[in-house]
Amino acid sequence: MTSNTQTFSLAIFCDFDGTFAIEDVGSTLARKHLSKRRSLLWEKLKMGDLDPWRYASELFGGFEFSEAETDKFLESVSLDPGAHDLLRWCKVREVPFRILSDGFDRNLDKIQQHQQVFFDYDANHLEILGDRWHVTPGYPDVSCGCGTGVCKKSRIQKFVVKNPEVRTVHIGNGRVSDLCASLFVDYVFAKETLAEELEERNHRFIKFDTLFDVIDSLDKIVRPRT
Numbered sequence: 001m002t003s004n005t006q007t008f009s010l011a012i013f014c015d016f017d018g019t020f021a022i023e024d025v026g027s028t029l030a031r032k033h034l035s036k037r038r039s040l041l042w043e044k045l046k047m048g049d050l051d052p053w054r055y056a057s058e059l060f061g062g063f064e065f066s067e068a069e070t071d072k073f074l075e076s077v078s079l080d081p082g083a084h085d086l087l088r089w090c091k092v093r094e095v096p097f098r099i100l101s102d103g104f105d106r107n108l109d110k111i112q113q114h115q116q117v118f119f120d121y122d123a124n125h126l127e128i129l130g131d132r133w134h135v136t137p138g139y140p141d142v143s144c145g146c147g148t149g150v151c152k153k154s155r156i157q158k159f160v161v162k163n164p165e166v167r168t169v170h171i172g173n174g175r176v177s178d179l180c181a182s183l184f185v186d187y188v189f190a191k192e193t194l195a196e197e198l199e200e201r202n203h204r205f206i207k208f209d210t211l212f213d214v215i216d217s218l219d220k221i222v223r224p225r226t
């Protein structure tokens with residue numbers, strides 16, 4: 001990373017569903033179109049009979065939803081009101097920004113095109129063949145207890161090994177997919193079930209409502225102390 005006016009460097013990792021985007025693409029689709037299957041699998045997930053990736057793959061594997069139907073739905077997804085500003089904040093400060101998503105690459109590509117917003121990301125893989133969804137995990141890590149298709153902690157860990165001097169930030173909303181990363185980074189921004197979980201664990205985090213709140217706090221974090 002090139003030098004800037006900060007006293008130290010930051011790198012920002014951000015969840016997509018319910019954090020960078022207002023709605024959760026996967027759970028909104030599942031509630032609308034797979035409600036029976038979802039409630040059966042949800043029980044198994046809660047009981048610990050399925051890990052989060054198995055839950056997602058059994059829920060969405062074979063989902064009959066064409067490219068056209070999928071894209072129509074994706075056009076209705078709106079981003080957090082501060083999403084564009086957060087990207088700009090990072091860009092002018094040369095702060096690396098990466099979306100870590102337990103959703104699907106194809107959908108993120110479509111949303112980026114539609115919203116004219118561009119970011120690097122790690123996600124699970126989705127192909128729609130013959131109007132059916134085929135899903136494969138992106139970056140699972142059996143050594144982490146999260147059981148998700150994209151272990152966010154291991155993605156951040158990989159970055160830290162290469163950039164040990166950089167302080168890491170994670171922004172998220174979900175107890176299931178954001179917890180391992182949240183316990184690992186230097187600064188956590190949390191809302192919803194992630195905030196509840198961190199509170200229960202007495203783990204320090206910064207509460208936020210929209211990404212504008214995150215920007216305000218980041219300004220304070222990077223401001224050189226006088």
Ligand SMILES: [Mg+2]
Binds near residue numbers: 024
């Ligand atoms: Mg989320």
Ligand SMILES: [Zn+2]
Binds near residue numbers: 145146
């Ligand atoms: Zn993990």
